[in-house]
Amino acid sequence: MARERTEILTGIILEEQARLSLRELCEACAVHVEFIAELVDEGVIDPVGYDKSHWCFSGTSLQRIRKAKHLQRDLGLNLAGVALALDLIDEVQQLRAQLESFSDTGHE
Amino acid sequence: MEFKDYYEVMGVKRDATQDEIKRAYRKLARKYHPDVSKQSDAEARFKELGEAYEVLKDPEKRAAYDQLGANWKAGQDFNAPPDWDAGFEFSGGGYTGGFGGHGGDAGAYSDFFEALFGQGFRSAGQGGYRTQGGFQAPGSDHHAKVLIDLEDAMNGASRSFSLRVPKVDAQGHVTTSERVLKVNIPRGVKQGQHIRLAGQGNPGMGGGKPGDLYLEIEFNPHSIYRVEGRDIYLDVPITPWEAALGATIKVPTPAGRVDLKIRPGAASGNKLRLKGRGIPGNPAGDLYVILGISLPAATTDKAKKIYTDMQQALDFNPRARLGV
Secondary structure (H helix, E strand, O other), rough: OOOOOOOOEEEEEHHHOOOHHHHHHHHHHEEEEEHHHHHHHOOOOOEEEEEHOOOOOEHHHHHHHHHHHHHHHHHHHOOHHHHHHHHHOOOOOOHEEEEEEHHHHOOO | EOOOOHHHOOOOOOOOHHHHHHHHHHHHHHHHOOOOOOOOOHHHHHHHHHHHHHHOOOHHHHHHHHOOOOOOOOOHHHHOOOOOOOOOOEEEEEOOOOOOOOOOOOOOOHHHHHHHHHHHHHHHHHOOOOOOOOOOOOOEEEEEEEEEEEHHHHOOOOEEEEEEEEEOOOOOOOEEOOOOOOEEEEOOOOOOOEHHHHHOOOOOEOOOOOEHHHHHEEOOOOEEEEEOOEEEEEEEEEEHHHHOEEEEEEEOOOOOEEEEEOOOOOOOOEEEOOOOOOOOOOOOEEEEEEEEOOOOOOOOOHHHHHHHHHHOOOOHHHHHHHHH
16 A cells, blocks of 8 residues: 655754744734834743844744734733733643642642 | 524523623633633633624624524524525624634634634625735734644654634635644743744735744643653652552653652652653753652451551551641
């Protein structure tokens, strides 16, 4: 039987190996430059680089921007609300992870 | 196809006001938003909710939906009557994209929705997207979640995934096609991380460059290991005598069995760290063994006698700290 040859794709781990320019980030998240600039002002993501034309972002920014976009669109939040929601979501996640490790060893 | 009761989905009465519907949507959207909720079915619930809201928030769609009658029950087999929307004038509100954070694309709607509100609305809503001479646009990026095994992250592997890709044809019909991809899983990848595959997103138009594909990594639940970041946790039962006297026991690790030394006087819940035996990386994760003492059942006379002997020989009160 003839087997179809499929190419094996190799990618990079976004969170560890990726550095994105402002333009790449806009494309990847399908947002405007202004939206990203507002998120930077709000402290939701932190760019590396002195001014806007040299801004560079880590791979984790991409996920934060996508989440911010969804929260804004789906829940009608303004950017300050988005920033707060993202921080609280992070905190809840950490607490959930802690809770899990406690309940694993809690029968001491 | 199954009938969908949009009022039931939103938890509102059939005579709810538009304001009540909006409030119900906001409340449920906060509850089931996939970025917020950890419920396993949150994403499906959120999509369902978005679809219900898409219909009920729009007085035209709502009126059309209402005239199907109140006797339908969710899940009932349903076929749209031939002229079901006769007499309704749709102003072509189209898709407002008010939902669907995770797949706000057209493919996010159910067959039921498509049958009722599919083509007419979409072609009205997505005008201006026809390819014309000289028009060029880069393809959009595509995001998908994939499941891998812990072993894949330990050793690296190549895995095949089939992704469902929604496509809108020239008539505005939505079809989903299956696309099979073979991808190298990098050794050391963690849960929640993303693999970016350049150029594997949606194709560009008119020679525009294709978008990228992002795969979010999620681990299949493992039968014995729990994973947190790069650390791996393993519950290991030991006997009372191993705990009391100390022992060297065999424990499994994803890289093979190892000998583990247990100090005398070990207790349930003790956590032993095997440095660097977690998911590889820089730094590599650790493997944590959590001890739990298992008691042999006193089902035979011999076993009963041993417990009775212990009871008589040992002056042991595990509840001393409780003052009883």
